[in-house]
Amino acid sequence: MLAEIITIGDEILIGQILDSNSKFIATELNKIGVSIYQITSIQDDKNHILEAIENAQSKVDIVILTGGLGPTKDDITKLTLAEYFNDKLVLNIEIVEQIRTMFAKINYPFTEVNKNQGLVPSKCTPLFNTVGTAPGMWFESNHKVVISLPGVPFEMKTLMSLSVLPKIQQTFKLPFIVHKTILTYGMGESMVAERIEDWENNLPKFIKLAYLPSFGNVRLRLSAKGNCKEVLDNAVKNEVGKLTTIISDIIVGFDEDETIEVSIGKLLQEKKQTIAIAESCTGGSICKRITGIPGASKYFIGGIIAYNASVKINELGVDKRLIDEFSVVSCQVAEAMAQGIQQKYQTTYAIATTGNAGPTTDITDTTVGTVFIAIATPSAVYSEEYFFGKPREKVIERATNKAFEMIRKEILKN
Amino acid sequence: MLAEIITIGDEILIGQILDSNSKFIATELNKIGVSIYQITSIQDDKNHILEAIENAQSKVDIVILTGGLGPTKDDITKLTLAEYFNDKLVLNIEIVEQIRTMFAKINYPFTEVNKNQGLVPSKCTPLFNTVGTAPGMWFESNHKVVISLPGVPFEMKTLMSLSVLPKIQQTFKLPFIVHKTILTYGMGESMVAERIEDWENNLPKFIKLAYLPSFGNVRLRLSAKGNCKEVLDNAVKNEVGKLTTIISDIIVGFDEDETIEVSIGKLLQEKKQTIAIAESCTGGSICKRITGIPGASKYFIGGIIAYNASVKINELGVDKRLIDEFSVVSCQVAEAMAQGIQQKYQTTYAIATTGNAGPTTDITDTTVGTVFIAIATPSAVYSEEYFFGKPREKVIERATNKAFEMIRKEILKN
Secondary structure (H helix, E strand, O other), X not given: OEEEEEEEXXXXXXXXXXXXXXXXXXXXXXXXXXXXXXXXXXXXXXXXXXXXXXXXXXXXOEEEEEOOOOOOOOOXXXXXXXXXXXXXXXXXXXXXXXHHHXXXXXXXXXXXXXHHHHEEEOOOEEEOOOOXXXXXXXXXXXXXXXXXXXXOHHHHHHHHHHHHHHHHHHHOOOOEEEEEEEEEEOOXXXXXXXXXXXXXXXXXXXXXXXXXXXXXXXXXXXXXXXXXXXXXXXXXXXXXXXXXXXXXXXXXXXXXXXXXXXXXXXXXXXXOOOEEEEEOOOOOHHHHHHHXXXXXXXXXXXXXXXXXXXXXXXXXXXXXXXXXHHOOOOHHHHHHHHHHHHHHHOOOEEEEEEEOOOOOOOXXXXXXXXXXXXXXXXXXXXXXXXXXXXXXXXXXXXXXXXXXXXXXXXXXXX | XXXXXXXXOHHXXXXXXXXXXXXXXXXHHHHXXXXXXXEEEEOOOHHHXXXXXXXXXXXXXXXXXXXXXXXXXXXXXXXXXXHXXXXXXXXXXXXXXXXXXXXXXXXXXXXXXXXXXXXXXXXXXXXXXXXXXXXXXXXXXXXXXXXXXXXXXXXXXXXXXXXHHHHHHHHOOOOEEEEEEEEEEXXXXXXXXXXXXXXXXXXXXXXXXXXXXXXXXXXXXXXXXXXXXXXXXXXXXXXXXXXXXXXXXXXXXXXXXOOHHHHHHHHHHHHOOOEXXXXXOOOOHHHHHHHOOOOHHHOEEEEEEOOOHHHHHHOOOOOHHHHHHHXXXXXXXXXXXXXXXXXXXXXXXXEEEEEOOOOOOOOOOOOOOEEEEEEEOOOOEEEEEEEOOOOHHHHHHXXXXXXXXXXXXXXXXX
């Protein structure tokens, strides 16, 4: 089963925005077993749209268009689709009433412009938009479909999840696909591949494995395809079980959206433990990631961004002689920072970072990219030295990920 | 002058990565007066590539391909281009020698696989890659060009800047285009447009204005097109001067990459002043942005992420009675936090935030999205209440931007 995604509008073509809509649609279609043949970004122009749809329909079964459906934007996509299907726009009372009801609920005035959103080609099945005013449209002919969605990401995503994906699965009687994502941390793609080679080679034919690497972590995605969901569920569960015994030391989570900070938060809550963070070179990046998780206040007590040496000395209790002897970028100072904030904030654990993120060597003359990360636990403190290269943003991101990896291991031990 | 960008490879089509290469190429081409007719992402497949190039060449003057040039990837793009132009691959000694020299400099072994990178179609002009091994290729026939670039972003960008853009300007004798970006903060697009309406209406015909809005800020981009660079430079300078007198209160910077935190850093360095930050609901986001700028240690002393009330009381000296009377999410507490860190870290200024980023109302029962931002200056402290809606990430991002806007105004006054 093949699909093409067509995005309509100028923003992508002038380089103003990234095409994140296509990324979402491509990911979701792949999950239900539809491959993307092509992604095409075109101008808001009738002839260009007509040509793109015709081109796409000659190659694929499913064409998904996004954008060009706003009430004031002359409805170019709607009119063009009507022309393409030799159709005309008619007022769909159901859509109008749905928008009117939605507006009434939030005391929002309903105008003539909103009513225009109810005008859709007579041959389409409207896809009701519960989070915006532009409806989606579903055209079906000769066993092929053309779907038009609004370009606003939140509305597009809602329509995809609630209407488009189930309708595609139903219409094309697609096989079941079961996915499971395993997040691993602290090992490169090729090393992970080596460790699980035997297991991978013995996977049943209907289960495929994909490696999705990013900074400091690799996601492993298992996809099982078949006609009986129960069989797939059991087979995937079985394989995940085997995999877990092989690489339990690097597995961080099993949810698609699970990040290592979510996993750390869950562990701390389960164990009723707390954490504090003292950051120098990472400058708030670790605290920001930890507090990005809803409910972080249950285990995160607070942090100190000890940029200036005076803060390290006065607030974290780092002995000035340590700094004079070993410099601020040293394992001695990192460990003293971690212990300092752990004692001050009375937490189970603490993380501390000190290093040089660049772009130039600072007064300490430490090589750009060198970072010391210290972890304080209830019974000990230790630190590790890393070299994260450049540029600045990468040093900060890599140090943040590494700190999470280190602290997670400690929490699992205690 | 029209162009089409074609990206080759699976990563975009399976939704694994965002197409940031096309965004960069589109932005840069637009700047030199080349409009993008279409962006097309296709599979790593010979027939698909041939068809896409043919299709594009029937519509546009310039086709830029990226991806599919790795030494181990069967060189599909290179072979396909040779076929498209009825050509064959020949070994280009210059390319081989350039790679050999580059490897020798870093003591890296040169292998047969690397030598293959020197194989290019005989009809192309190779574009030497100084930061990688896959050369770019430039094909010219019938006053139209096809350019092939490696997919690695850093290599693609270097080749674009050093070779492709100058060569396009030369080949097509494009007019000069002079750009100037003005960053404004704290006012929506329509309000900015209203304030500068008269000025905009009186712009010379050869100068165009674009509004590029994003969270909390609007970039205004002036683009002047003509045959004499000096005339354009002077005209743009003149118009920027006029604009500055109209909206000096909201202009933050004049560089394309300038952010508000860069502008704040420059001001603090100029004035030899310092800053400290106490964050509750923003959780490290303000510190992270401030320390993301190289050299921030010159003016940023440190920060406290006061997530738990105990940290607000013990570390920032917030009176517990204030919390009991007004709750932690209040202007009284925000102001006490700002004053507390300003005194403790002995800085010229301080910023403090407290609020509820959501997703649920917390023990304080404050509405999700409510944030108090306080600013301490050498002579006073004040705070403002904002409502930033949801979701959590947006509340944090908006509060961070608003805090920067507030502090910048204060620094300008002192």
